[in-house]
Amino acid sequence: MSTLLFKIFIVFFILLLFGGIFYLIYLPVKLWLLKSGKLTKKQSNRINITYISILILSGIFLLLLGDKGRTPTRERLESISKIKLPSKFKVLKDEYQDMLQDYCIQYEIQLDSNSRKDLILSIQSSPFYNSTSLGRDDYPSYITINSVFALWFKNKNGYEFSKPYKQPTYSIQVDTILNKLTYQECSD
Numbered sequence: 001m002s003t004l005l006f007k008i009f010i011v012f013f014i015l016l017l018f019g020g021i022f023y024l025i026y027l028p029v030k031l032w033l034l035k036s037g038k039l040t041k042k043q044s045n046r047i048n049i050t051y052i053s054i055l056i057l058s059g060i061f062l063l064l065l066g067d068k069g070r071t072p073t074r075e076r077l078e079s080i081s082k083i084k085l086p087s088k089f090k091v092l093k094d095e096y097q098d099m100l101q102d103y104c105i106q107y108e109i110q111l112d113s114n115s116r117k118d119l120i121l122s123i124q125s126s127p128f129y130n131s132t133s134l135g136r137d138d139y140p141s142y143i144t145i146n147s148v149f150a151l152w153f154k155n156k157n158g159y160e161f162s163k164p165y166k167q168p169t170y171s172i173q174v175d176t177i178l179n180k181l182t183y184q185e186c187s188d
Contacts, residue, residue, distance in 0.1 A: 011062045019055045070096065073107040077183050080170050081152065081161045082145070083122040085181075086115035092180075103168075107183040116179050123159050123174065128152045136162050 030047075033039035073094050074085060093108040111119060123129055133141035133153035142151045150163035150170070158176035163169060168187035175182075 007063060011059050015055050015059050015062075019051075023051070073105055073183065076105070076185060077107065077172065080148070080163065080185075081150070081172055082126045082128055083119070083152075085109070085122075086111065086118040088112060088115050089181075102188040103186070105183070105185040107181075109181045111179040111181065113179065116176060119174060119181070120159070120176065123152050123161075126152050128161065136160065136164075 030039065030044060034041070034044060071079075073096075077083075078085060089112075090110040091108070092110055093106055095106045097104045097106075124131075127145055128143050128150045129152040130141045130143060131154070133151060135153055135155065136151075138151075138153075141153070142149050148163065149165055150161065152159060152161050154160075155173075157173070157178075159174040161170065161172035163171075168185050171184045173182045174180075
C-alpha cells in the first residue's frame with residue numbers, strides 16, 4: 001500500500017511541478033490577452049478548467065501506465081512451482097528489473113521455524129517434487145505438467161526448484177539452515 005501511495009505522490013508532484021512551470025509561462029500571455037480584449041474572463045476560466053483536467057487525466061494515465069498490471073511475485077512463485085507459501089514470512093527483497101522485452105524478478109523471504117516446516121510440507125506435496133532425484137542435471141527425473149517441465153528436489157542446504165527450458169526460466173532455492181527462500185524468474 002505504501003508503494004502505491006509513494007507512486008501517487010511522485011506522479012502528482014511531478015505533474016504539479018511541470019504544470020506549475022507551464023502555467024507560469026502561460027500567465028503573462030493570458031494577462032496580455034485579457035488586457036487586449038482578445039480573451040474574455042469566461043474563456044480564461046474554460047482554459048483553466050481544461051488545463052487542470054488535462055493534468056489530472058495525465059496523472060491517472062501515468063499511474064496506470066506505470067503499474068503494467070504485473071502479477072505479484074508471491075502469486076507467480078506459487079503458480080509456477082505448485083506450492084503454497086506460509087502465511088508468516090518477512091520479505092527481504094522483491095525486485096523487478098525491466099529491460100524492455102527482457103526482465104528479471106528477484107524475490108527473497110525470511111522464514112521462521114514454523115513457516116519453514118509448513119513450506120517443506122508444501123514442497124513435498126507439490127506435483128513437481130521428486131524425492132529420488134539426483135539434482136538439477138537429472139533430466140529424466142523432471143516432471144511435465146501442463147507443458148511445464150520442472151522439478152522440486154532436495155539438495156545439501158534444503159530444497160531447490162528448477163524450470164530450465166523455455167522462457168521465462170525459474171529458479172527457487174529454499175535454504176532450510178538459514179530459513180530463507182530465494183526466487184528468480186528471468187526472460188531474455
